[in-house]
Amino acid sequence: MTQLSYDNTFEGLLTAVFEIYEFKYSNPKISKKDDLQHNLFAEKIEIITDISKSDRVIKKLNAQIGNDGVRCIIYAFLSEKIGVEDVIFDVINYAVQNPSINIMKDFANESVLQISQLTKNVGREKHRMEAFIRFEQLKDGIYFAKIDPDFDVLTLIIRHFKNRYLDQKWIIYDLRRKYGVYYDLKDAEIVMMDLDIKSLDDKNNQVFSDTEINYQKLWWEYFDHTNIKERKNTKLHVQHVPKRYWKYLTEKKMF
Numbered sequence: 001m002t003q004l005s006y007d008n009t010f011e012g013l014l015t016a017v018f019e020i021y022e023f024k025y026s027n028p029k030i031s032k033k034d035d036l037q038h039n040l041f042a043e044k045i046e047i048i049t050d051i052s053k054s055d056r057v058i059k060k061l062n063a064q065i066g067n068d069g070v071r072c073i074i075y076a077f078l079s080e081k082i083g084v085e086d087v088i089f090d091v092i093n094y095a096v097q098n099p100s101i102n103i104m105k106d107f108a109n110e111s112v113l114q115i116s117q118l119t120k121n122v123g124r125e126k127h128r129m130e131a132f133i134r135f136e137q138l139k140d141g142i143y144f145a146k147i148d149p150d151f152d153v154l155t156l157i158i159r160h161f162k163n164r165y166l167d168q169k170w171i172i173y174d175l176r177r178k179y180g181v182y183y184d185l186k187d188a189e190i191v192m193m194d195l196d197i198k199s200l201d202d203k204n205n206q207v208f209s210d211t212e213i214n215y216q217k218l219w220w221e222y223f224d225h226t227n228i229k230e231r232k233n234t235k236l237h238v239q240h241v242p243k244r245y246w247k248y249l250t251e252k253k254m255f
Helices: 010-023 051-078 084-097 110-132 158-164 197-201 210-226 234-240 243-248
Strands: 002-006 028-032 043-046 143-147 170-174 179-183 188-192
Touching: 002 010, 010 028, 010 051, 010 084, 028 084, 051 084, 051 110, 084 110, 110 243, 143 243, 158 179
Parallel strands: 002 028, 002 043, 143 170
Antiparallel strands: 170 179, 179 188
8 A cells, every 4th residue: 555645735635646647556545644644564655746747637637527526626625524535536536547428427436426525515614604704893904704614615715705895905714724815905815824813802902993893882782672582583593594603793792
């Protein structure tokens, strides 16, 4: 068995796939460096990410499974599921062996079915982040939002918020993965930072603008007064807005 480890990036994974074919590794297993489980009897290979190799894999995949197929593989990768790399390789290998058919429709294949299920799960999380994210204006005028999604969907929602808030500077920060996206009215770029989130949640720490605090109070009061307590249906409410998303919503805050 050949055990390949890569740098946790999608380009690194595709480089590993390229080198499996280039060097004809037998019985390959691919793992992130952080998830690598050592096997005494396996040949260990550390993959160095090569954009030219990953681009060649993408080009080949586009030709064989189309843009939708590539999107599914990207979504599955962003699920961060342990072992997803081997599932992705199985699907790619299946596509290479069957160039004349659209293998992404063959749900009888276990790996294709897993990719399809992961794609749906990640897509659902993407849409919920787009719906439930709430920005808060900081004292310097930048709008800030924190998220903690089950899957690594931050890069998937950039276009949505860039198109929606073209005239505002904003940051969306992923609490779990310690990185964010900053939009400066022109470009959106990935930023790596380890924020002290407790300081943002501290009511005594005036990091938010006075206007923001006033608007939040007004919105909460409006929501509270328009809510008809006698017609409260918690079960239906949780069905449409799961509790794990409540932390993003201004109306769920208590002042």
